[in-house]
Amino acid sequence: MRRIAPARGAACALAMGLAATGCGGGPGSGAYGGAVFSASWTDPQNPLEPANTNEVQGGKVLDMVFRGLKRYNAKTGRAENMVAESIETRDSRNFTIRLKPGWTFSNGEEVTARSFVDAWNYGASLRNNQKNAYFFGYIDGFDKIHPSSGRQSADTLSGLRVIDARTFTVRLNQTFSSFPATLGYNAFVPLPRAFFTDHAAWLKRPVGNGPYTIGSYTRGAQMSLKKWDGYPGPDRARNGGVMLVVYTDYNTAYTDLMSGNLDLVDDVPAAQLKNVRTDLEDRYINTPAGIIQTLAFPYYDKAWNRPGAEKVRTGLSMAIDRRQITDKIFRQTRTPATDWTSPVLGTAGGYRAGLCGSACDYDPARAKRLIEEGGGLPGGRFTISYNADSGSHKEWVDAVCNSINNALGDSKACVGNPVGTFADFRNRIGQHKMNGPFRAGWQMDYPLIQNFLQPLYYTDASSNDGKWSNGTFDRLVDRANAQTDPPKAVATFQKAEEVVRDNMAAIPLWYQNGSAGYSQRLSDVALNPFSVPVYNEIKVS
Amino acid sequence: MGRYVLRRLLQMVPVFIGSTLLIFLMVNVMGDPVAGLCGERQCDPATAAQLRREFGLDRPLWQQYLTYMGNVFTGDFGTAFNGQPVTELMATAFPVTIRLTVVAILFEIVVGITLGVLTGLRRGRPVDTAVLLLTLVVISVPTFVSGLVLQLLLGVQWGWIRPSVSPAAGFGELLVPGLVLASVSLAYVTRLTRTSIAENKRSDYVRTAVAKGLPRHRVITRHLLRNSLIPVVTFIGFDIGALMGGAIVTERIFNIHGVGYQLYQGILRQNTQTVVGFVTVLVLVFLVANLLVDLLYAVLDPRIRYA
Numbered sequence: 001m002r003r004i005a006p007a008r009g010a011a012c013a014l015a016m017g018l019a020a021t022g023c024g025g026g027p028g029s030g031a032y033g034g035a036v037f038s039a040s041w042t043d044p045q046n047p048l049e050p051a052n053t054n055e056v057q058g059g060k061v062l063d064m065v066f067r068g069l070k071r072y073n074a075k076t077g078r079a080e081n082m083v084a085e086s087i088e089t090r091d092s093r094n095f096t097i098r099l100k101p102g103w104t105f106s107n108g109e110e111v112t113a114r115s116f117v118d119a120w121n122y123g124a125s126l127r128n129n130q131k132n133a134y135f136f137g138y139i140d141g142f143d144k145i146h147p148s149s150g151r152q153s154a155d156t157l158s159g160l161r162v163i164d165a166r167t168f169t170v171r172l173n174q175t176f177s178s179f180p181a182t183l184g185y186n187a188f189v190p191l192p193r194a195f196f197t198d199h200a201a202w203l204k205r206p207v208g209n210g211p212y213t214i215g216s217y218t219r220g221a222q223m224s225l226k227k228w229d230g231y232p233g234p235d236r237a238r239n240g241g242v243m244l245v246v247y248t249d250y251n252t253a254y255t256d257l258m259s260g261n262l263d264l265v266d267d268v269p270a271a272q273l274k275n276v277r278t279d280l281e282d283r284y285i286n287t288p289a290g291i292i293q294t295l296a297f298p299y300y301d302k303a304w305n306r307p308g309a310e311k312v313r314t315g316l317s318m319a320i321d322r323r324q325i326t327d328k329i330f331r332q333t334r335t336p337a338t339d340w341t342s343p344v345l346g347t348a349g350g351y352r353a354g355l356c357g358s359a360c361d362y363d364p365a366r367a368k369r370l371i372e373e374g375g376g377l378p379g380g381r382f383t384i385s386y387n388a389d390s391g392s393h394k395e396w397v398d399a400v401c402n403s404i405n406n407a408l409g410d411s412k413a414c415v416g417n418p419v420g421t422f423a424d425f426r427n428r429i430g431q432h433k434m435n436g437p438f439r440a441g442w443q444m445d446y447p448l449i450q451n452f453l454q455p456l457y458y459t460d461a462s463s464n465d466g467k468w469s470n471g472t473f474d475r476l477v478d479r480a481n482a483q484t485d486p487p488k489a490v491a492t493f494q495k496a497e498e499v500v501r502d503n504m505a506a507i508p509l510w511y512q513n514g515s516a517g518y519s520q521r522l523s524d525v526a527l528n529p530f531s532v533p534v535y536n537e538i539k540v541s
Numbered sequence: 542m543g544r545y546v547l548r549r550l551l552q553m554v555p556v557f558i559g560s561t562l563l564i565f566l567m568v569n570v571m572g573d574p575v576a577g578l579c580g581e582r583q584c585d586p587a588t589a590a591q592l593r594r595e596f597g598l599d600r601p602l603w604q605q606y607l608t609y610m611g612n613v614f615t616g617d618f619g620t621a622f623n624g625q626p627v628t629e630l631m632a633t634a635f636p637v638t639i640r641l642t643v644v645a646i647l648f649e650i651v652v653g654i655t656l657g658v659l660t661g662l663r664r665g666r667p668v669d670t671a672v673l674l675l676t677l678v679v680i681s682v683p684t685f686v687s688g689l690v691l692q693l694l695l696g697v698q699w700g701w702i703r704p705s706v707s708p709a710a711g712f713g714e715l716l717v718p719g720l721v722l723a724s725v726s727l728a729y730v731t732r733l734t735r736t737s738i739a740e741n742k743r744s745d746y747v748r749t750a751v752a753k754g755l756p757r758h759r760v761i762t763r764h765l766l767r768n769s770l771i772p773v774v775t776f777i778g779f780d781i782g783a784l785m786g787g788a789i790v791t792e793r794i795f796n797i798h799g800v801g802y803q804l805y806q807g808i809l810r811q812n813t814q815t816v817v818g819f820v821t822v823l824v825l826v827f828l829v830a831n832l833l834v835d836l837l838y839a840v841l842d843p844r845i846r847y848a
Contacts (some may be wrong), residue, residue, distance in 0.1 A: 044623065045622065045623060045655075046578070046624075047624040055580055058771055126591060127591070131578060131579055133585065134585045146585075146587060148587050149587065169650065218708060219625055219629075219633075220633065220803075221633070221708035246796075247705070247796050248792070248796055249796065249799070252692075252704065252705050252796045253705075253796075255692060255693070255697060255702070255705070256705050256796075259697045259700060259704050261703050317667070391839050395589050402793060412757050420571070421571065421808070421811060422577050423571070423572065423577025423578075423809075423810065424572045424576075424811070426576040426579075426581075427572040427573050427577070429576075430583055440581065442581060443581070455582065462582045462585065463582035465582075465583070501632075
């Protein structure tokens with residue numbers, strides 16, 4: 001059985017190079033609404049379970065194969081009802097969720113309230129090792145099904161109750177007004193019975209309720225997704241299918257795009273940015289994504305947490321010439337940050353350009369003065385740690401250090417400190433071994449201002465790597481979460497963000513864009529706020 | 542001969558244990574692999590502890606090693622973090638890399654030795670100088686440069702080949718990557734053969750063969766070449782192991798999902814099971830290739846006897 005799959009892949013790849021029609025086809029290939037196109041991919045790090053997929057590559061597939069209660073509008077980032085008909089609450093704590101009729105999985109099974117409740121219970125349960133389990137942490141009973149130590153004492157979340165086939169209720173363990181808006185995240189999608197009854201087979205070929213079905217999947221090599229003709233949702237695929245091809249190096253993917261062997265590269269490698277305009281003309285897109293890069297500080301280290309250190313941190317922020325670095329190194333695929341969120345939120349969602357104020361403006365003279373006022377750099381010099389295995393972190397860290405060194409007139413004040421692998425980098429962060437600022441990147445899980453603040457700066461939050469802690473900030477976040485009126489909640493979150501600014505808890509560097517290039521066969525290519533291509537909208541000529 | 546082979550095979554046991562232990566320790570020095578699994582955030586402690594238990598990472602290192610070796614002898618190389626058994630990864634990766642290596646070695650043998658004989662026989666002539674210069678250029682250009690240049694020229698500019706190799710990776714597709722992979726070794730093989738031939742050309746047995754009135758091609762193939770091949774065979778034998786493990790750069794450029802790709806990803810994701818498993822197999826390949834080379838000596842030079 002194993003021998004068959006690669007052979008089919010071969011025929012497919014050959015066809016792809018020539019005409020790219022009907023790849024991974026089977027019975028009924030002719031019924032497609034359009035041709036198949038190929039797109040770059042990287043091997044997902046985890047098995048393709050929705051609550052276990054915490055990176056973009058697996059997320060791409062889930063985004064094509066699943067539809068959840070809500071879906072984020074690709075343009076505005078707003079959460080809109082998809083499978084949900086209504087999500088109602090009076091107290092921001094008890095929610096009644098009603099499903100639209102007519103939704104089914106591609107194997108014919110109906111999408112019911114139970115499909116959701118079972119999936120969420122599976123995702124939250126400690127014994128299933130799901131890396132996104134903490135997303136269910138707001139639901140009542142999470143501490144029983146997923147205790148921080150010891151054995152779990154429950155198999156289901158007590159806060160979930162099925163009322164009838166199309167209705168279920170959710171009780172949270174705290175008030176959380178933006179809870180419905182988080183439900184567009186992949187971890188919250190429904191799962192068919194087959195997921196539980198024949199797990200191994202499901203993992204080989206996941207079955208969902210989205211606009212595509214998986215035709216064939218050769219792990220580590222490629223996946224062919226076919227348009228699901230019976231898809232009951234409103235956003236049917238406008239092409240016949242997608243062939244995801246795994247690339248080790250995106251430079252090769254780019255070369256393949258140039259030679260016409262690939263239709264879509266969803267991340268243009270840094271080395272190609274200088275010639276991408278001439279290579280692709282208008283077939284290159286560069287749009288804001290919900291990613292912000294910052295420099296975090298180790299607050300467990302006394303040297304960075306003493307009174308007056310906030311002046312040093314603010315001074316460092318002012319010593320960085322963001323504009324020059326984003327222009328020269330990133331060629332405008334990043335934008336200098338002026339707050340701690342992302343432009344994709346929109347002003348209504350909480351993004352406020354310029355919230356950082358003068359603290360994010362390049363002003364070497366004031367920077368030097370501030371750092372001196374704050375007692376100078378700890379030990380006179382410091383390092384910026386980063387992982388050297390991915391991205392082009394070395395280039396920008398060196399540039400940031402140069403900028404700081406020039407401002408301070410000391411060529412040795414700041415040096416980069418590369419760490420070999422991402423895992424080792426995370427390890428050192430987890431063990432509190434950082435002794436100076438370190439690279440921190442944040443890709444939003446859902447487009448809410450809450451997601452840019454609480455996980456990063458709330459006391460002991462999951463991504464608060466520097467262990468920053470501030471009572472005023474925590475109280476403001478709690479208050480914002482409890483507010484039922486969205487604009488008021490956003491305003492309170494912004495107040496909390498001002499606390500982050502006044503203490504310069506982390507130095508905002510730049511907002512990251514998503515970039516993609518595509519072949520002449522494609523049109524209507526766009527990236528959503530998560531920098532994932534909106535595959536189902538792409539037309540193939 | 543049989544006893545010699547047996548002795549050599551027995552010698553492999555300590556080498557095998559020692560090298561796997563070293564690799565195991567080295568991968569472990571890189572730290573806790575679970576930390577890299579949760580993206581830019583701390584894994585929640587309960588899940589992290591559960592994962593460590595599942596992969597046996599909570600036990601002392603010597604125990605981990607013993608369990609691992611015990612499993613290896615029953616054919617179980619463990620599970621990668623994406624839930625795939627390592628044996629499954631090997632089953633997809635090794636055939637591809639073996640094909641690539643075969644292509645590369647064939648290039649070395651056919652092109653390398655031919656050029657070597659040609660230049661060795663015509664020492665000091667224009668052909669010799671030209672080939673010498675060419676090999677100098679090839680040796681001094683790093684693989685990733687020659688790989689990228691060939692990929693751009695043949696793949697994008699002229700459109701003769703696909704710039705990337707499809708997952709099936711048939712022999713035809715691997716010709717250019719194989720040539721790139723072989724290029725540096727090919728140059729060395731040429732030079733080694735050339736020197737060896739040039740040296741032996743003046744030896745007594747060649748003069749005798751010529752004096753006997755043997756035809757020229759017979760003198761060259763039966764007498765001159767056979768004796769000159771010993772250093773070349775040694776080099777190629779070593780190269781088999783080196784090519785299989787060292788194809789990371791070439792495999793990356795041409796998007797070949799072979800051993801190099803799996804090793805690279807295994808190291809990036811700190812996946813002990815993948816890295817140790819693949820390197821263990823590579824160590825075995827290296828040992829066996831060396832044994833074969835030693836046995837080939839006896840075939841090439843009857844004066845060499847093993848007891």
